[in-house]
Amino acid sequence: NAGVTQTPKFQVLKTGQSMTLQCAQDMNHEYMSWYRQDPGMGLRLIHYSVGAGITDQGEVPNGYNVSRSTTEDFPLRLLSAAPSQTSVYFCASSYSFGQGKTEAFFGQGTRLTVV
Amino acid sequence: GNSVTQMEGPVTLSEEAFLTINCTYTATGYPSLFWYVQYPGEGLQLLLKATKADDKGSNKGFEATYRKETTSFHLEKGSVQVSDSAVYFCALSDDTPLVFGKGTRLSVIA
Numbered sequence: 532n533a534g535v536t537q538t539p540k541f542q543v544l545k546t547g548q549s550m551t552l553q554c555a556q557d558m559n560h561e562y563m564s565w566y567r568q569d570p571g572m573g574l575r576l577i578h579y580s581v582g583a584g585i586t587d588q589g590e591v592p593n594g595y596n597v598s599r600s601t602t603e604d605f606p607l608r609l610l611s612a613a614p615s616q617t618s619v620y621f622c623a624s625s626y627s628f629g630q631g632k633t634e635a636f637f638g639q640g641t642r643l644t645v646v
Numbered sequence: 647g648n649s650v651t652q653m654e655g656p657v658t659l660s661e662e663a664f665l666t667i668n669c670t671y672t673a674t675g676y677p678s679l680f681w682y683v684q685y686p687g688e689g690l691q692l693l694l695k696a697t698k699a700d701d702k703g704s705n706k707g708f709e710a711t712y713r714k715e716t717t718s719f720h721l722e723k724g725s726v727q728v729s730d731s732a733v734y735f736c737a738l739s740d741d742t743p744l745v746f747g748k749g750t751r752l753s754v755i756a
Contacts, residue, residue: 535689564743573735573748574690589743621689625743632678632697632739637689 533557535624537638544612544645552607552641554622562625562633563605564589565597567618568640574621580605612645619643648673652736652747659726659754667721667750669710669736677740679703679712679719684733684749693721693734726754 538553556563564579566589576589580599594616596608609616620641625633653668671677678697682690694703699714708723719736731754736747 562743566746571748574746576743576745579743623690623743628678628697633744634678634680634692634695634739635690635744637682637691639689 535622535636535638537620537622537641539641540639541642542644544609544643546612546614546645548612550609550612552609552620552622552643554605554607554638555603556605556622556624556636557603558624558626558636559602560624560626560636561602562627563599564623564625564635565595565605565607566621566623567591568621569618577607577620609643614645617643617645648677648738648740648745650736650738650745650747652734652750654748654750655733656751656753659752661728661754661756662725663754665721665723665726665730665752667734667736667752669719669721669747671717671719671736671738673717673738673740675740677738679710680737680739680744681708681710681719681721682735682737682746684735686732690735726752728754728756730754 565577566574578597580586622638623635625635680695681693683693694705696703696712702711733749737744
C-alpha cells in the first residue's frame with residue numbers, strides 16, 4: 532500500500548516548456564486535489580476532482596490542466612511553464628467521512644523550478 | 647467563503663517548553679478541523695482532527711479542542727522536543743477540498 536505517489540520529485544523546466552506531474556493513489560479514494568506551496572502563502576488549491584470524469588478549478592487554476600480518467604490517477608499538466616510556476620506541488624487523495632467532510636493524504640511533493 | 651487564519655511564525659522554543667499555535671476559522675457550515683504537520687523535505691501528515699464542537703483531537707502529545715463559540719482550534723503541547731521542529735498547518739473541511747492556513751514554522755532548540 533504505497534498511498535499517494537508523485538513523480539518526479541524534482542524538475543527543472545525552461546520557460547515555455549510543457550510537462551505533466553503524475554499522481555497516483557492506491558487507497559480507492561474518491562477525491563483528489565493538487566496544491567502548490569509557496570513561502571508565506573501556505574497551500575493553495577489548483578484543481579480538484581470528486582470522482583473519475585469530474586474536475587473543478589481551485590483558487591489558482593490558470594496555466595494548469597487536469598483530467599481524471601481513472602479513480603487512481605490525477606495528472607497535472609503545465610501548458611507553457613512560466614517562472615511564476617516555480618513552486619512545490621503536492622497531490623492529495625481524500626476520503627469522505629460524512630456530510631462532505633474529508634481527510635486528506637498527501638504525496639511527497641514535486642519541486643519544480645522554471646528558468 | 648471558508649478560511650483559516652493561524653499565527654505567523656517562525657516560533658522558536660527551547661526543548662521542554664510549552665507550545666501554543668493559534669488557529670481561528672471562518673466557515674459557512676459546520677466544518678471538521680485538522681492540524682497537519684510537514685517535516686523538512688516531506689509531504690503533509692495528519693497530526694490530529696476534531697469533527698464537532700468540544701471534541702479534543704490528540705496525537706504524539708499534541709492536543710487541540712474544537713471551540714465553536716470562538717471559532718478556534720489552537721494546537722498545544724506541554725513539552726516540545728527537537729524532533730517536533732516542523733511546519734504546522736491548520737485546516738478545515740466543510741465541503742471538499744480542504745482549506746489550509748498559511749502554516750507556522752516551529753523550531754525547537756536543545
